[in-house]
Amino acid sequence: MANDGATMYKKYSIEPANFLLAGEAAEQIKKILKQLGIDNALVRKVAIASYEAEMNLVIHSCGGRLILKVSPDEIAIIAEDDGPGIKDIELAMKEGYSTAPDTAREMGFGAGMGLSNMKRCCDRFFIQSEEGRGTRVEMSFVL
């Protein structure tokens, strides 16, 4: 996706199943937003949503990207991956539903809260997925 009018654009590659690095991109995003002087409560919301999105990429995807776009009127966080895709999005959005493996649960994730957490944090939430192709989540936060 092009840098359409965003005053800042950052793209982070997320490795699948790398729990040691998981959260690094979200931490960077939080740092950047703080440096931009964004209000603390909003920074916190974006950080939580970014971290959940990043954990989803680490836990479920075969690799993906976490993107931060800052424009004058909004912050956007985009998580996109190269598969495997979500079979039933409605079910995946349900709190408590999870397909995460034990490795994720051992880290305190995989409780089936991720997507609903993300949705609650942002002002606009969009998710699109195709089995075998991949998933794309877009979250915007009004400034």
Add this chain to the structure above:
Amino acid sequence: MGLHIRDLIRVLEAEFLCGEDLDKEVRSACGSDLMSDVLAFVKEQTVLLTGLTNTQVIRTAEMVDIPAVVFVRGKRPSDDVIQMAADRKIAILMTRYTMFEACGLLYQLGIKASNAR
């Protein structure tokens, strides 16, 4: 009411593993091993009590501005985890009390649940 980190150390008879500012205040507490729940419910100025000792606990604490983490039941995190917390100025305490006891001790002192919902 709030408690300072030095009070947490005293009340929980905790070992202080890292942190700089013992006068930092916490106003509420959350006891959980589910980091997604922590991300969903926790307010600022909350102390997190947990039995998990991996790096994602510190990442989670950083994301929601948790100033102090207490590891319960005498679980000692690895040096990497302690270093990670120190780099982020998050205080780390370790108590021999179980999750239930540690939460109970703080509750008795008037510390409330952290629930942002």
